[in-house]
Amino acid sequence: MSIGNSPEDERPFQFVSDSEEARTSVGRALKDARIAAGLTVDDVSGATRVRIAIVHAIEADDFTPCGGDVYARGHIRTLARAVRLDPAPLIEQFDADHGGRPAPTPAAPLFEAERIRPERRGPNWTAAMVAAIVAVIGFVAFTAFKGGGDGGGATDQVAQGGAPSGKSASPTPKKSKPAAEKPAPADSAIAAAPQDKVTVQVSAPNGRSWISAKDHNGRMLFDGLLKKGESKTFQDSSKINLILGDAGAIKLYVNGKKIEDDFQPGAVERLTYTKGDPEVG
Template identity: 40%
Template sequence: MSLQTRIRESVIRAMENDDFTPCGGNFYARGHIRSIARVIGIDPEPLVREYDETHGGAPQPVSAATAFEPEKPVSFRERRSPNWTAAMAVALALIAIYAVVQVVGGDPENRTAQKVAGTPGQQAMPAATPKPTPSARPSDPVASAPRRTVELRMKVKRASWVSVRDDKGKVLFSGTLRAGAEREWTTRKKMVVVVGNASGVRLTVNGEYLGAPRDEARMTRLVFTPQGLVRA
């Protein structure tokens, strides 16, 4: 059993005697129970519930988020949105330059004919004034409406414990997701996510693929808003 679960033999013997102290805490004890149950082919959840009832109940997401703060911040490279205002200004400048070139340059033969046709008793017809190029109205929208929700899509590459809460602390999900699972959650204003195996999941937030929050198999706490990641 120790070879198949990679749990020390002394820890397994202590668990057989209802001594979970060598496990190093409730979180690891639950993980050992699930690992042993999967090896022997039984459902681990009833055993985990029995353990929680004996040792003070299941963990709350708030306490988990407080207990496992990352040692260093996690940064994602944010994708810049297109600058439509600058693009509009460049387009108007090009149109204005083209209009000036047409007025100042014109056709040389046409200018010569106008000079010859002009007489002291006649006044040359003024050149037609080019119509001004209509500019964009201030009221025209140049950007889409601001996002009001947080949308998270998670793909699980390796089994991981996950907790998801909204801005009011309501638990949207708390449990272990197996490899190959895909889940989606949507909240308003803010979403707090705690991942037990950060390198085993891939995240897409508000339609932008962020990948794995860490390269290590460590617990990580992330806070998202409609604008993206704000704190890790």
């Protein structure tokens, strides 16, 4: 009987670095970014069309409800953009934690060119018949033109370059009309807003932003991403409720008047506009 360390005592010590212990998980990073943006789970679910239960599960690092790694990557990418995070590092971290992406399936080999033999085709009788018909029509037209040239003096005069009698009317140059100037956003449909309704135009000239618009009954008029250069116009009988995900990228026109604001880039703003002069609720 030998005295010494047991096999369990001889196993190598596994060192875990502080960076691995302190590394933020994918779900935690998405949750922290959402809270920093001032958004609720309902706001993110409405903006991305991802169900509330799946948003909660992903923020808890449970990707089982996603239905597979492919769908999980898509949900991570969508949620990251909604809370203004770069999705690439999160996707890389997800792949590292779940075994990486599957290897691509190799494409089937192409057939060798020398094995493909052209098919032998017979004579094209259709093309031959068309050519014969064209030749006959051309001969008939030439004969008719030659026969009518003997009694047509006016035709000979025109063919030889002589000008026919009478004054030829010179074409009158047409004056090009100047192109009508396109009206500015405040001068177009928004300027003709009816007085008995509230009309709100939201445009994104400086960048893109997620927006949500509801009428006075709480009915959703729009809920999605407004890309750079796009605009949306909403109208209701009494009130429009807005949520701007990035208010610094948005310009507002209410009842035909531009709203002079000092919204900061990345700021989330909740606004309410009614009939009459622009007035933030």
